[in-house]
Amino acid sequence: MMMRKILSTALLLLAGICSLPAAASAQSNSFSVDMEAExxxxxxxxxxxxxxxxxxxxxxxxxxxxxxxxxxxxxELPSPDTSTTVVCWGDLCYDAKQSVYNANLVEPGKSPYCKVTVTLPIGETECANVQMTFGVEFTSESVARDIVACAPTSTTGVDEANLVTGVKIAPNPAAANPTMTLPTELQTAGELSLNLFTIKGAKASEQHFPAGSQSVVVNTSELPNGVYFYQIVAGQKEARGTIVVAK
Incomplete structure (x- = not known):
């Protein structure tokens, strides 16, 4: 059940996935907003x-x-049954149905972690239109940024050298939070991101761990029982597989 395909950077530019360029920043009196180009x-x-x-x-x-x-x-999603938008803001990733997110106290020059994940069927002919609005709590300051996400018409292979095997999960099925033991290639590649997805492709959770971690504990406390796909990314290295939650 391992998923072995991702899109190359060149394909993203050709497939009609649109977003505002990174250079097009927006700024209020108190903060600036930039979105990565791809x-x-x-x-x-x-x-x-x-x-x-x-x-x-x-x-x-x-x-x-x-x-x-x-x-x-x-x-605005083209296929409500198979399309979702999940937002991670600060230390939390929110349910797809939630649209207002907790305040984060931010020091000068710093930024809260912010990721917006849009899930679409491959070959979908209509694009998703998502808007994020940022502001300062208890003020009228706000900046809105738009995302236009379109499904590609084809896929291309990823460099097989970047795909890592050897992740060990115990226990699996997991009645509580299981531990993942990581291969050396992932430990030494950089800061770790662990994503869990439902079988429909919607992101269920996201966790971050420091570089050099030999093992990580998967937080399954808020997940319903079922089969999930995991994706561990560290630098250019990536591992994928399945995990079963059975409380």
């Missing part, structure tokens, strides 16, 4: 789905801490 795309070939991760940098431009807030102010 999303990271993962293909769930066997389920005919893709996920597109858009990264935002919302930077405090003042000389004092401010409380930044975020909300999803537009979420």
């Amino acid at each position: 999303p990271h795309v993962t293909v769930f070939k066997e389920y005919n789905l893709i996920t597109l991760d858009y990264i935002f940098h919302v930077v405090n431009t003042t000389n004092a801490p401010i409380s930044l807030i975020a909300s999803r102010t537009k979420n």
Whole structure:
């Protein structure tokens, strides 16, 4: 059940996946907003789905801490049954149905972590239109940024050298939070991101761990029972597989 395909950077530019360029920044009196030019795309070939991760940098431009807030102010999806939008803001990743997110106290020059994941069927002819609005808590300051995400018409292979095997999960099925033991290639590749997806391709959770971690504990406390696909990314290295939650 391993998914072995992702899109290359060149394909993203040709396939009609649109976003505002990174150079096109927006700024209020207290913060600036930049969106990375290209999303990271993962293909769930066997389920005919893709996920597109858009990264935002919302930077405090003042000389004092401010409380930044975020909300999803537009979420027009072409296929509601198979399309979702999940937002990670600060230390939390929110349920796809939630559109208003907790405030984050941000130091000068810093930005909360912000990722917007759009899931679409491969071959979908209509695009998803998503808008994120950022602001300062208890003020009228706000900046809105739009995402237009379109499904590609074809896929291409990833360099097989970047795909890592040897992740060990115990226990699996997991009645509680299982431990993943990581191969050396992942330990030494950089900071780790662990993503869990449902069998429909919607992101269920996201966790981050420091580089050099020999093992990680998967937080399954808020996940319903079922089969999930995991994706571990460290630098250019990536591992994928399945995990079963059975409480």
